[in-house]
Amino acid sequence: MIPVLLSLFSTMALLAAAVSTLRACALSSSTYEGREAWQRALAHWVGAVLVTVVTVVVGTRLPAAGDADRQSSVSLPWRAIGLVAGGLVVAVVMGVVLAVSVRASRRRQARRRRAQQADRAVQERIDSVVARHDAVLEEFGAHLVDFLSALECPALNDPSIGETERFDRARIDADDARITVRHGQDEHLVAAYHEAVAELEVSWRIARDHAGRLGTSYLEPAVSRRLAKAADLVAVVRGGATEHERALAYQRVRHLVGTSVRVPQLAVLAVEHLVRPALPAGSLGTLVRANRAKDIEPMETAWLRQSLDDLP
Structure with missing residues (x-):
């Protein structure tokens, strides 16, 4: 058992x-x-x-x-x-x-x-940083096509100003970091892009506020007076009763501004678009080709086309 x-x-x-x-x-x-x-x-x-x-x-x-x-x-x-x-x-x-x-x-x-x-978390972070980057570029693009802003805040187009030079460097660095992230979503690359855009945001605010405070006061008095007269004439260029009146006002503005301050080619192109019927044939096309060859970046060119399409 x-x-x-x-x-x-x-x-x-x-x-x-x-x-x-x-x-x-x-x-x-x-x-x-x-x-x-x-x-x-x-x-x-x-x-x-x-x-x-x-x-x-x-x-x-x-x-x-x-x-x-x-x-x-x-x-x-x-x-x-x-x-x-x-x-x-x-x-x-x-x-x-x-x-x-x-x-x-x-x-x-x-x-x-x-x-x-x-x-997904990395992509969401990239999308958030891209949106912030685009927001700064949009504000800067609005300045680039605003002829009046170039006359009232010339320091924002003057690379000899320390704040403006810092913003220019930050913009280049942010664009480079954005291109790098497109080719590889490594955590370190995303962090570098985030830091570059943060610096871009800070430098843009500093450069914009500094240029607004300075105005034309850092220029010679005679230059400041000419720019003030040119700024008054910009209203005529934008809202003149006839094409001839707008063209004459524009020629006067160009004479007053001369080479005393740097006006972005995008702003010149936007103003000449308003008076295009009274301009010599081919001048607009010449400006577009010159800007494509030298000063206009791809994203800014697309933004300009959209802005010109929205103009009356």
């Missing part, structure tokens, strides 16, 4: 070890619960192996007690027990392999989701 009980106990121990192993596979080994589950599974397997060994030893020792005892003793189905134990081991091994495969698949999916989330 004892061998029967031992064999049943051995079978139950193997089943408990198998269930414990499957539970441990279902948990993550990196967590505290997962580590405890694997420790329990190992303890169950050690106990099951010991009970199985004791069962086998007892089963081999009992028949040697004598013929009478051998005849009266209960014969254990050792082949059946071996088959059950072997099948159980195979089932446990297959369960462990399946559980490991499922866990590996889940880990790959989790890594893929994390990578996608990281890519």
Whole structure:
């Protein structure tokens, strides 16, 4: 009777070890619960192996007690027990392999989701920085096509002014960083682009406010007076009653401004667009080709075309 009980106990121990192993596979080994589950599974397997060994030893020792005892003793189905134990081991091994495969698949999916989330986060950050970059370029583009702004705030077009020179450098650096990010969304490149745009925003505000405070006061008094007269005539250029009146006002403005201050070619082009019917044939096309060859950047050219299309 004892061998029967031992064999049943051995079978139950193997089943408990198998269930414990499957539970441990279902948990993550990196967590505290997962580590405890694997420790329990190992303890169950050690106990099951010991009970199985004791069962086998007892089963081999009992028949040697004598013929009478051998005849009266209960014969254990050792082949059946071996088959059950072997099948159980195979089932446990297959369960462990399946559980490991499922866990590996889940880990790959989790890594893929994390990578996608990281890519989306990086792209959202890039889009946010691009929007800030475009906002500064839009403000600067509005100044570039405003002839009156060039007369009232000439310091914003004068690279000898420290604040303006700082903004020009920041604009070039931000454009370069933007091009670099387009070819690779590395975290360091995105951070560099963010820093470049932050510097662009700060330098633009400083240059714009400084130019507004200075006005024409840093120029010679005679130049300031000529610019003031030219600024008054710009209203006639923009809203003159006839084409001839606008053309005469524009010629007077060009004479007053001369070369005393730098006027962006975009602003000249925008004003000449207003008086284009009275200008010599081909002058507008000449300005467009000259600006495309020298001063107009791609984004500013597109912005200018849109602005000219909106003009009456």
